[in-house]
Amino acid sequence: xxxxxxxxxxxxxxxxxxxxxxxxxxxxxxxxxxxxxxxxxxxxxxxxxxxxxxxxxxxxxxxxxxxxxxxxxxxxxxxxxxxxxxxxxxxxxxxxxxxxxxxxxxxxxxxxxxxxxxxxxxxxxxxxxxxxxxxxxxxxxxxxxxxxxxxxxxxxxxxxxxxxxxxxxxxxxxxxxxxxxxxxxxxxxxxxxxxxxxxxxxxxxxxxxxxxxxxxxxxxxxxxxxxxxxxxxxxxxxxxxxxxxxxxxxxxxxxxxxxxxxxxxxxxxxxxxxxxxxxxxxxxxxxxxxxxxxxxxxxxxxxxxxxxxxxxxxxxxxxxxxxxxxxxxxxxxxxxxxxxxxxxxxxxxxxxxxxxxxxxxxxxxxxxxxxxxxxxxxxxxxxxxxxxxxxxxxxxxxxxxxxxxxxxxxxxxxxxxxxxxxxxxxxxxxxxxxxxxxxxxxxxxxxxxxxxxxxxxxxxxxxxxxxxxxxxxxxxxxxxxxxxxxxxxxxxxxxxxxxxxxxxxxxxxxxxxxxxxxxxxxxxxxxxxxxxxxxxxxxxxxxxxxxxxxxxxxxxxxxxxxxxxxxxxxxxxxxxxxxxxxxxxxxxxxxxxxxxxxxxxxxxxxxxxxxxxxxxxxxxxxxxxxxxxxxxxxxxxxxxxxxxxxxxxxxxxxxxxxxxxxxxxxxxxxxxxxxxxxxxxxxxxxxxxxxxxxxxxxxxxxxxxxxxxxxxxxxxxxxxx
Numbered sequence: 001x002x003x004x005x006x007x008x009x010x011x012x013x014x015x016x017x018x019x020x021x022x023x024x025x026x027x028x029x030x031x032x033x034x035x036x037x038x039x040x041x042x043x044x045x046x047x048x049x050x051x052x053x054x055x056x057x058x059x060x061x062x063x064x065x066x067x068x069x070x071x072x073x074x075x076x077x078x079x080x081x082x083x084x085x086x087x088x089x090x091x092x093x094x095x096x097x098x099x100x101x102x103x104x105x106x107x108x109x110x111x112x113x114x115x116x117x118x119x120x121x122x123x124x125x126x127x128x129x130x131x132x133x134x135x136x137x138x139x140x141x142x143x144x145x146x147x148x149x150x151x152x153x154x155x156x157x158x159x160x161x162x163x164x165x166x167x168x169x170x171x172x173x174x175x176x177x178x179x180x181x182x183x184x185x186x187x188x189x190x191x192x193x194x195x196x197x198x199x200x201x202x203x204x205x206x207x208x209x210x211x212x213x214x215x216x217x218x219x220x221x222x223x224x225x226x227x228x229x230x231x232x233x234x235x236x237x238x239x240x241x242x243x244x245x246x247x248x249x250x251x252x253x254x255x256x257x258x259x260x261x262x263x264x265x266x267x268x269x270x271x272x273x274x275x276x277x278x279x280x281x282x283x284x285x286x287x288x289x290x291x292x293x294x295x296x297x298x299x300x301x302x303x304x305x306x307x308x309x310x311x312x313x314x315x316x317x318x319x320x321x322x323x324x325x326x327x328x329x330x331x332x333x334x335x336x337x338x339x340x341x342x343x344x345x346x347x348x349x350x351x352x353x354x355x356x357x358x359x360x361x362x363x364x365x366x367x368x369x370x371x372x373x374x375x376x377x378x379x380x381x382x383x384x385x386x387x388x389x390x391x392x393x394x395x396x397x398x399x400x401x402x403x404x405x406x407x408x409x410x411x412x413x414x415x416x417x418x419x420x421x422x423x424x425x426x427x428x429x430x431x432x433x434x435x436x437x438x439x440x441x442x443x444x445x446x447x448x449x450x451x452x453x454x455x456x457x458x459x460x461x462x463x464x465x466x467x468x469x470x471x472x473x474x475x476x477x478x479x480x481x482x483x484x485x486x487x488x489x490x491x492x493x494x495x496x497x498x499x500x501x502x503x504x505x506x507x508x509x510x511x512x513x514x515x516x517x518x519x520x521x522x523x524x525x526x527x528x529x530x531x532x533x534x535x536x537x538x539x540x541x542x543x544x545x546x547x548x549x550x551x552x553x554x555x556x557x558x559x560x561x562x563x564x565x566x567x568x569x570x571x572x573x574x575x576x577x578x579x580x581x582x583x584x585x586x587x588x589x590x591x592x593x594x595x596x597x598x599x600x601x602x603x604x605x606x607x608x609x610x611x612x613x614x615x616x617x618x619x620x621x622x623x624x625x626x627x628x629x630x631x632x633x634x635x636x637x638x639x640x641x642x643x644x645x646x647x648x649x650x651x652x653x654x655x656x657x658x659x660x661x662x663x664x665x666x667x668x669x670x671x672x673x674x675x676x677x678x679x680x681x682x683x684x685x686x687x688x689x690x691x692x693x694x695x696x697x698x699x700x701x702x703x704x705x706x707x708x709x710x711x712x713x714x715x716x717x718x719x720x721x
Contacts, residue, residue, distance in 0.1 A: 014670045039714070045073070053112050056111045058111075068090075080131050087107050089106065095206065153196075154663065160324070169278070172278075178285065178290050180290050184262055186233055197367060198370065203233075208238075208309070212270070219381070224256070225537060239292070255295055266292070267295060268283075270294055270300040286306075317350065348366070353565045373567070386581070417532065418518070419540070422540065432451065512524075529566050534603065551721055564593065624672070627670075631648075638692070
């Protein structure tokens, strides 16, 4: 800077005025000390006792899925205890040795697993670079669970620990956790008395037992209070409890139920929405033993609860329980591993019943907790169906969105309260078809599906191009009809039909938690249904064929689960509650809904899958990637005896500009997928073989163009077609 620029009134050239000097002094006074770089510890003395630290480095690659030994400098001896976060230098070659100690390599985070008197490695060791924090965050129990999850899902231990241990927050770590409260008194059975074996379950938890149960909850809002009572019974025995639910709304309900039953300070809430500092503070309170009960979403499945006495999961069929990050574990399977590892109680609950839950009961591993048929009929709403034959005879259904029975149900229900309308898709009219021959309407440029995104405007769902002059290439017709009408379009039509009634929508962009008991139309996508005060007077489940007809092994089970979740919010039959489902009544999921028998549906599905060798009776893994890479991977993998390879088959191409799903091909690339199936009992051998093959591929630099490209391996894929 020149002297002209530096001169000012009343000061010499280059001398700041007194106000600036005062500001600079205050800034220096408030500035934090610069963070020191980790030392190389060249020539430093080592710890006198246990001078070797075994470290798990944060490198989520399979061929480095093992521990590495480091020397412990004397100055770090006190803080370098098992379970703390450390930083080490990784990647130094054997030739970079000075004064008997390996140097160089890049800094990388890790966990100190244990201290040893000597190393198995004969060469020189690098020294620990830094102890990030003396707070132990990884104990032997959590490490064992993470290793079991990594082995089951053919993943790396470092990837699992990224899911299990939240990022450090220094401010939260510096605050002390509250003192633990004494165990509460044991609660009575309460509404658990409505179920067979329900009271016995609560008594067993309160007395320190470890029952294993699959609970088919009755419709209504009592499920959260019943979960809270099971947690209270476990706490009364002096043990801890962990509850995993699908989303934040369910967490809020269980949180409120626990607070009402036990008061403040006895449980922690672990969700991603809490923010890094609050979440880490709650996690530390659990880790330090200040809090013995946890409720949260899938990230809470690894919560380090002391003296774990109960693990519980609600609605295990919800997609939210499946972790999208590697190695993509499912919360149900992680909690099953925890129940076996800690020998604690296990409770799987839901309004519906998955095939996996039915298998736990069928094998004798868990006992059912269900209500009698008389009580189910007394608490469930009346369910009526509208099939294809009814629609063909219904003049109103040909010209309007809803059949006559649905219109009548809405009119009658609005006299007594809100009416729920479940629509399988969000938006306006997500898919269009020819009105004459029903052929799907596709884009002339990329063959993507045409969508109606606003009044009278058509656009491609893949490339986004507008379409103003469409005609059917099959029959030449210029008329279009909706294949699946979206939630917004349904809300508009209902609003025009009932202009004096408010219409509320609940979906991905804006999810309602509750709605008042006043008459209103609530249009919702599956999973976003708000709870109505006093229950809904009626519910319409539209376009049932769109859910049942999906080309997926779980389509029927998923449709029934979503229907029951909506119908469970409706008043019981004695109070006039009515549910109308627009689907063919001969379909098995529709019949199960009419009878309110999700357990029977799951048992029959399990029997069919056992006969055909489908999961969960068998174990499967998916191998995806470019055709050459998949073929090379399967040829090199040493699969266990009896393993059956199905495919490979082409995967749908991800359109440019569309978000890429986990495991899907990059936009514009053509991938294939092969399924590998093994008989019951062969899952561990299959995971080990796939993990070894992937590790060998990575070690030799696989994944590049010369090796055919990347290969994606997923054990227990949720969608197998």
